[in-house]
Amino acid sequence: MFQLKQLAGVTLAALLGAGTLGAAQAEAQQLRYAMGFPPGSDSDVAAKKYAETLSELTNGELSVRVFALSLLNFAETPSGVRDGIADIGYVLTPYFPQQFPHMNLAAEASMALHLQDESVKGREGYAYVGAMAEFVLLNCPECQDEMKQQNQVMTSNAGSTQYGLTCTKKVTTVEDLRGTRLRVAGSHWSRWAQEFGASPVTLSSNEAAEALSQGVVDCVVISAPELTNLGLFEHVSDITMAIPGGIFAGTATANVNRETWQGLSEEHRTAMLKAGSVLAAEIPFIYHSREAAVLQRIQDEQGAKLHEPSPELMAGVVAFVEKDLNDMADYYQKERGVERSHEMMEQFLQILARWVDLVQDVETAEDLSDLYWQEVYSKVDVNTHGMN
Template sequence: MKISTLMAALAVSLTGTVASAAQYNANHFFAERHSMVRGPYVEFAKNVAEDTNGEVTFKVFSAGSLLPPASSLGGLRDGIAQVSYHAGTYTPAELPVANLIGNMAFYNTDPLVMAFASTEFGLTHPAALAEWKKNGIVFGGGYSTSEYHMQCNTKVETLADVQGKKLRMPGGAWSRFAEHIGALPVSIPSSEMYSGLDVGVLDCAVAAADALDSFSLKDVVTSMNTLAVGNYYAGFEWAYNADFWKSISPENRKVLFDQMAYYLAEHRIEFDADVEKAVSAAKEKGMVVYEPDQALQDALAEFVKKDEATLIATAEERGVENPAAILADFKQTIDRWDALLDGIDRQNVDALAELARTEIYDKLDPATYGTD
C-alpha cells in the first residue's frame, strides 16, 4: 500500500467516513496565528459549519501538522485533506500554469490586486481549470502575501551591498533576480529562515515583513531594504479534493463561495496590519530600514523586462501550450483589478468582500462549477 493511501486511510479513521461524520480535514502549513490561517481557516471553518447547519465541518490542521508543505497538493488529491493551502513553487511539474502566473510577481506588486486577480484567473481561465482538474482538485480561491523585502543580518542598502550576499528566495523568478543582481539565491522553506540568518547560512531572508514576528526574524534581523521584491501568490489559499467537492450540495458550495469571498478580503487587510506591527516592533529592537539606491531600483526594472522571455521558455519546457497568450490574459485580469480597486476603501472588509462576490464568485454556478 502506498504511503499516501495509508495516510488517507488514517485520516478517515480519525475523522470518520465522509458519509457518516460530515467532518473534514482542512490543512495549512503556517501557524494558526498567521493571518492566512486564523481568519481564512479557523474562523472560516466555524462560519462554514454554522452556515451549513453542521453538514460541512472542518477540523483545521495548521503548522504542517497534517501535511508538510511539499505534500499538500498530493495529500489534497488523495483525500488526506478536503481543503488545503498550497504554495505552488513546491510542485512546478504538477502546476506549470500556476507557476507561470505565479512567477509574474514583479508585474504588479499590489497585494490586493494580485489576490483578487489570481483568484479570478484560477476560477475562470481554461488553462488553469484544466490544470486543477488534472491534479484531482477544485480551485477555490487565491491569495497574495504582502510585498517581499530583504530582511538581513547585515547592512543592505545599495546594489553593491547586495552583491555576493546569500538571499533566501522562494525559487523561480526570485532566484533569477538574485542572480541578476549578483547575489546567491538559497532555496529553503520559510520555517528555516530564522536558523539560516542566525548561523550565517543566510545574509537576508526575502519574504513578507510579517515574518519579523510570525517567524521571529526580528531577533536575528538588523536591517531591512524596502525594495519591493515581488509578492507571492503561487498556488492557492483554498482548493478542495474533487470527490469531496462533488459530494456536497450546491447550497453548501455557495456557502463556501461566500466565505472565501469574505476571507479573500479579510486576510489581505490582516496581513498588511501584521506587517505594520511587525516592522514597528523590529524597529524598536534596533532594526534599521533602508531605501534602495537608484542602481538597485534600476536593476530590478531591468530584470522585470528581461525575465518574461524566461517565464515563457520555462513554461514551454514544462508542456504549457501557448504560455505567452496565458500571460497576456493574466495581465488583462491584473489590469482589470487594478482599475476595480482604484479608490475603494482598502480597510473596509465588507466592501472588498462584496466586490469579490459580485465580480467573481456570483458569476459561478455552484451546481456545476468543479463537477465535470
C-alpha cells in the same frame, strides 16, 4: 454576523435555506483543513474566520477543523489533499513547479506590480489576489486541469504584501547584493537574484528561520508580516522592503479533495466558494493591516534598521522586470510546457491593471470579500467546477 449578498436574482440565503429545509435530518459533516502556518499566525486567524463563515452559511451542516502545522506541513500538503489525508489544504503552488505550471506563470509575474502606477501602493495584495482569482478560476482551463491531475479543486486563493529583503546585513546597492545568499520562494526571485550577482537558495518557509539563524542564508525574501508568522523576528537586523518587490501569489488557500467536493450538495459547494471569497480577502487584508506595525516593532524590540535601495539598484530592478516578463513567458513555454504562455501573460497583465482600479475604494475586509465574490467567485459554476 456574516451577511449574505444577492446572487443572480436568487439570494444565497434562499438557496442555503432551501437546502436546509430539504435536508433537515442531514448529519453535520466536519472537514479537515491542513495548513503549514503555525497556530496564531495570520493565516491561522483567517482560516478560523473561513471556518466560522462556512458554518454560518450552512447552518452548521458543514464545519471545518483547522490543523495549523499539525496535520501536514507545506511540503506535504498537495499530496495530503490528493490522498484524502486532509479534506482541504493550503497549497503553495510555487513549491511544486512541475505540478502547477500554468497557475505559477501568473503567480510569478508579481514583480509586474513595479510597473503599475502609484495607486497600487499599500493595495498590492488586494489587487493581485483579485487578478489571480479571475485569471485562474475564470480564464485558465489549463489551471483547472492541473488541479484535477492532483485530485484537487480550487475554491480560494490569497496573497501577501510586498516582498522585501529581510537580512543579517545591510543590502541597499548592487555591490551589496553580489555574493549575498538569498532564500527565495519563486523562480522570478531566483532570476532577479542571479541578475544582480546574488545566490538564490530554495527552502520551504518552515525552514527559513533556521537557515537565517545558522548563516545558511544572509537574507530571506519575504513579506513583513511573515517575520512574526514564521519566527524570523529575532534573526533579522536589516530590512530593505522596496526590493525585490512583487508578492507571493501562488497560494491556493483552500484546495479541496476532489472526492470530498463532489460529495457535497450544490448548496454546500456554493457556500464553500462564498466562504472561499472571505478567506481570499481576509489574508491580504490582515497582512496589509499589520505590515507597518511589524516593521515598527522589529525596530523597537530588535533594533533592526530599515533601508531604501540606492537609485541605481531601484532602476535596475524596474529594468529587470520589464525584460523578465517576456523571458518568463519564453521559459514557461519551453521548460514547463505552457503552450499559451505569451497569450496568458498578456491576458493576465490586462486583468491585473483592471484590479488595480477595482480595489481603490476598499476600506474593510468585507468590502474586499464582497468585491471578490461579485467579480469572480459568484461566477464559478458549481455544477461544472471540479465535477468531471
